Amino acid sequence: MLARSALRTARSAGAAARNATSKTASRSASSSSSTAEGAAPWTANALPVGASAFAIGTVAWYYHLYGRNVDAMTPAEEGLHPTQYPWEHAKWHKTFDHQALRRGFQVYQEVCASCHSLERIPYRALVGNIMTVDEAKALAEENEYDTEPNDQGEIEKRPGKLSDYLPSPYKNDEAARAANNGALPPDLSLMVKARHGGCNYIFSLLTGYPEEPPAGAVVQEGLNFNPYFPGTGIAMARVLYDDLVEYDDGTTASTSQMAKDVVEFLNWAAEPEMDDRKKMGWKVLSVSAVLFALSIWVKRYKWAPIKSRKIAYNPPIRSPILDKLPKPNQKS
Amino acid sequence: MGITDFISAAWDTFSTPSPDAEEPAQANKEEESSDEKEESSDDAEEEEEEEEEEETVDPKETLEEECRNSKECHPAKHHYDACVERVTSQIDNDGKASEDCVEEFFHLAHCATACAAPKLFSQLK
Known part of the structure; x- marks a missing residue:
């Protein structure tokens, strides 16, 4: 209906335009006797054509000056973009592999924890995800923490509890820099979220150390060549070597296996809510699917009598008297 | 059948030792023996694993090496090899590379990594 009315208006508009053109044509025809010839002189269009050319010119000049990106950095300074790996836990219908988390935590403890802190993760977060309550308690008790001040105002040491956070390897950033030749090993709690490329970047960084830098590349004193690190010079040397850790579950501890496990663990550390988030997503999907189906059935129920009704027009019965009257235009 | 019958039946059931009371001991013995067997087989497996571990090769290295030499990466490898040759000759001749x-x-x-990525993750646990 709407389309038909739109067509009708378009047709009438076209008719109006046709009328207008025919009118102007007749007018110009009537005035053509005074001017020399029908063709308009070029000066008539000079202003709009010139303005258009100026507009195009300014846009082109602007693009020439400012439009393009200026890439001042060389590819080496940008760093090699990490490859996309098919992470199982990143799929939207998959959860963390908690065996892998456990292995990854082992790698963190045995390898990374000597330099990198994980200060936003408490022991209680490990319970149920990576280890049992008793294991976590035993782990917490291995470390000493400050107590509240006692009656004399002195702060004593006590064994760790589940509510304590994982200990950092250094007292503060300055101590960390001093111990690492001026380079600060960053805290790994949110590292997967904090770096462009996330899991792919960390996995590539850990496994991407070439045996020797490519020919001609200059590596500064105290740095190591890693193509994935912006600038390619990274203070951290390669740490993961085959069979560096011995997994409890007998998994072969190849370099890439350890890197994969520790990256999945770090992803858990950064996003411990991921499993719950995906569960909530499925709840939303299923509830809205039920409601959607319900709404379709309700709509059909409500509309069924309206759509299936039939409107009948029964004209009134003509009265025979009127037929007998003479029609005004007809001669009887 | 009254409640006394039920009680007597229950008494009969639980008072006399069941005829297969000796069975669990045998089963225990069997389990022990099977445990021993398992332990010995475990030992053998561990030895095998240790042998494997000595030869652990990172699948990433091998897969990427294959990919580097594949037809897919031939242009990149060609340019890299040419560059290495050029730069090493520059270093040999002039002492520094331009x-x-x-x-x-x-x-x-x-x-190479893009080519090896799906194969690698299908091999890792």
Whole structure:
């Protein structure tokens, strides 16, 4: 209906335009006797054509000056973009592999924890995800923490509890820099979220150390060549070597296996809510699917009598008297 | 059948030792023996594993090496090899190079890792 009315208006508009053109044509025809010839002189269009050319010119000049990106950095300074790996836990219908988390935590403890802190993760977060309550308690008790001040105002040491956070390897950033030749090993709690490329970047960084830098590349004193690190010079040397850790579950501890496990663990550390988030997503999907189906059935129920009704027009019965009257235009 | 019958039946059931009371001991013995067997087989497996562990090869290295030599990455490898040759000859002749092969290395590494990524993750646990 709407389309038909739109067509009708378009047709009438076209008719109006046709009328207008025919009118102007007749007018110009009537005035053509005074001017020399029908063709308009070029000066008539000079202003709009010139303005258009100026507009195009300014846009082109602007693009020439400012439009393009200026890439001042060389590819080496940008760093090699990490490859996309098919992470199982990143799929939207998959959860963390908690065996892998456990292995990854082992790698963190045995390898990374000597330099990198994980200060936003408490022991209680490990319970149920990576280890049992008793294991976590035993782990917490291995470390000493400050107590509240006692009656004399002195702060004593006590064994760790589940509510304590994982200990950092250094007292503060300055101590960390001093111990690492001026380079600060960053805290790994949110590292997967904090770096462009996330899991792919960390996995590539850990496994991407070439045996020797490519020919001609200059590596500064105290740095190591890693193509994935912006600038390619990274203070951290390669740490993961085959069979560096011995997994409890007998998994072969190849370099890439350890890197994969520790990256999945770090992803858990950064996003411990991921499993719950995906569960909530499925709840939303299923509830809205039920409601959607319900709404379709309700709509059909409500509309069924309206759509299936039939409107009948029964004209009134003509009265025979009127037929007998003479029609005004007809001669009887 | 009254409640006394039920009680007597229950008494009969639980008072006399069941005829297969001796069975669990045998089963225990069997379990012990099977445990011993398992332990011995475990030992054998561990030895095998240790042997394997001595030879652990990172699948990433081998897969990327295959990919580097594949037809897919041939152009990148060709450019990288040419660059290495050029730069090493410059270093040999002049003592320093006017360029480096980082960019060529990036292209080759990008190609090789992208080619190896799905194969690698199907091999890892």
